[in-house]
Amino acid sequence: MHELSIASSIVKTVxxxxxxxxxxxxxxxxxxxxxxxxxxxxxxxxxxxxxKKDTLLAKTKLQIETLSVKGCCNNCKNSFEVVEFxxxxxxxxxxxxxxxxxxxxxxxxxxxxx
Amino acid sequence: MPEKIAIEKKVxxxxxxxxxxxxxxxxxxxxxxxxxxxxxxxxxxxxxxKTVGLLHDKxxxxxxxxDVQTENDADRLIKAGGKMVRPIVTGGSCHLDAQMIxxxxxxxxxxxxxxxxxxxxxxxxxxxxxxxxxxxxxVLISTTEGDDKPLKYPGMFRRSSVMVVNKTDLxxxxxxxxxxxxxxxxxxxxxxxxxxxxxxxxEGVSRWAEWLIEQVALKKQKI
Numbered sequence: 658m659h660e661l662s663i664a665s666s667i668v669k670t671v672x673x674x675x676x677x678x679x680x681x682x683x684x685x686x687x688x689x690x691x692x693x694x695x696x697x698x699x700x701x702x703x704x705x706x707x708x709k710k711d712t713l714l715a716k717t718k719l720q721i722e723t724l725s726v727k728g729c730c731n732n733c734k735n736s737f738e739v740v741e742f743x744x745x746x747x748x749x750x751x752x753x754x755x756x757x758x759x760x761x762x763x764x765x766x767x768x769x770x771x
Numbered sequence: 772m773p774e775k776i777a778i779e780k781k782v783x784x785x786x787x788x789x790x791x792x793x794x795x796x797x798x799x800x801x802x803x804x805x806x807x808x809x810x811x812x813x814x815x816x817x818x819x820x821k822t823v824g825l826l827h828d829k830x831x832x833x834x835x836x837x838d839v840q841t842e843n844d845a846d847r848l849i850k851a852g853g854k855m856v857r858p859i860v861t862g863g864s865c866h867l868d869a870q871m872i873x874x875x876x877x878x879x880x881x882x883x884x885x886x887x888x889x890x891x892x893x894x895x896x897x898x899x900x901x902x903x904x905x906x907x908x909x910v911l912i913s914t915t916e917g918d919d920k921p922l923k924y925p926g927m928f929r930r931s932s933v934m935v936v937n938k939t940d941l942x943x944x945x946x947x948x949x950x951x952x953x954x955x956x957x958x959x960x961x962x963x964x965x966x967x968x969x970x971x972x973x974e975g976v977s978r979w980a981e982w983l984i985e986q987v988a989l990k991k992q993k994i
Binding site: 745 | 772773774775776777778779780781782783784785786864865866868896897899900922924925926927929957958959960961962
């Protein structure tokens with residue numbers, strides 16, 4: 658249950674942006690979360706609701722885009738979608754796989770008024 | 772009308788920045804750093820007691836032991852012969868973060884450390900998101916757990932470089948199959964190095980200790 662810490666980092670980062678850019682209100686925060694980050698979107702939403710109270714983001718909505726896990730085989734260079742976190746190349750069965758997507762935990766954009 | 776503003780920033784960028792500072796500091800001092808993670812009760816502290824016992828006259832080892840409450844683990848490591856041991860009581864937090872590590876190393880003389888061990892809070896989920904400046908994460912699992920654990924916690928097994936299977940003396944007393952856990956772990960992470968040992972009987976522990984000595988030597992050569 659580290660979603661509360663994550664929510665707190667999100668609020669902190671966005672409040673910093675509000676200050677730096679002299680924004681009045683933020684209506685939306687859009688996140689990009691990779692499927693391998695072990696973050697539960699519902700828990701994160703809940704954490705965000707708790708943390709945002711009494712801040713300038715009290716009315717801000719949180720939008721979460723989940724990214725699937727993608728891998729690239731170091732043996733045959735095949736790029737593929739990793740299903741159920743099994744990192745085995747469907748083409749050559751090699752387990753030597755680089756991960757290209759799935760670790761993201763990023764604030765993509767915000768919607769704001771100044 | 773609200774305006775869309777691109778941010779493109781990692782949520783944990785502050786932690787990552789601190790972790791990178793730590794990594795640089797460890798590199799300057801050629802310290803090999805491991806972040807030891809597991810479920811509660813797999814035997815992290817037992818493994819470190821054994822490790823300290825075997826290596827304290829060969830390596831300068833510093834340890835920080837994270838727990839939600841109590842300094843019991845740190846006390847055990849001191850009793851086992853650990854000379855540089857600091858507890859980190861998180862007071863509820865389910866993971867260690869880079870800031871806690873930064874605070875904990877202030878009292879250590881980094882120039883005189885070969886191996887730095889971070890014993891994380893017992894949890895296979897939350898610690899995986901937080902970079903602590905380590906060289907590698909090492910995940911510990913024991914034979915009294917399910918052998919499908921790598922499949923249940925893929926994030927942690929994917930991010931780890933080594934898996935240690937503890938309590939091999941209890942193999943046969945549960946449904947845990949050593950070959951199954953190894954196969955499951957390899958499905959998630961084909962590069963995982965695997966050790967099998969028993970902290971209770973000491974079986975396999977010397978191989979683990981020798982490997983640590985090798986890793987410390989490799990780090991000393993790294994420029």
